[in-house]
Amino acid sequence: MSDWWYRNIIEPGKLPLLLALFAFVATFVITRTITRLIRAGKGPFRNISSGGTHIHHVVPGIILMTIGGFGAVASSTHGFGAGLAAVVFGIGAGLVLDEFALVLYLDDVYWSDRGRKSVEAVVITFSLVLMLLGGLAPFEVNSLSADQQQNRLTAIATIVVNFLFVLAALVKGKFRTAVVGVFVPFVALVGALRLARPDSLWAERLYGRRPKTAHRAELRAAKHAARWRGPTRRLQDWLGGFTEH
Incomplete structure (x- = not known):
């Protein structure tokens, strides 16, 4: 198992991709949990607004994806910097794709039938990254x-x-x-x-x-x-x- 881990993840420099995937999935799960609590009126979480404008979590997601993306380009595939950039990018991607339907339709369709497009986008992204980790190439x-x-x-x-x-x-x-x-x-x-x-x-x-x-x-x-x-x-x-x- 350790040999497989080294050959397929650490040695080829795939560890940042694995960290990004973990961050992506964890962010999606946490975000969906929080939004469900907000919708149900439970817990301490509330929607964020500024000047009467609802700040959707796709906004910080874009910011984090930008920071993580440029950080990944500036770093190598090894080391702490690469891992940190990957995690930041994964968190941002999770926030953005969780509201993929909102970006697609330019409307707040999060809990509507069209909002299922976000879940579909997350599943497809997860599957593709998993195939990359498994060694498949485009x-x-x-x-x-x-x-x-x-x-x-x-x-x-x-x-x-x-x-x-x-x-x-x-x-x-x-x-x-x-x-x-x-x-x-x-x-x-x-x-x-x-x-x-x-x-x-x-x-x-x-x-x-x-x-x-x-x-x-x-x-x-x-x-x-x-x-x-x-x-x-x-x-x-x-x-x-x-x-x-």
């Missing part, structure tokens, strides 16, 4: 053979092809598939080949004159929603502290 660059690494043209072609798969999945409205496909090309390939979501740019541009394909896309989207909407919402409710009113 577009499977780490899977290139020694010959491919020496042949720059082959390496570039591999990255470009994988990127096109990701882009196709994204245009087809498969955001989660595209994000995972950045690290696992096979996933992006599946997303690129399957039918687009009916509300996607791909469907809007290409399915207009293909009513049968558009109908199949709508049926598939409806089946997917019926199968996964309930479990997904329950998971989001559990992570985000949403309650029915």
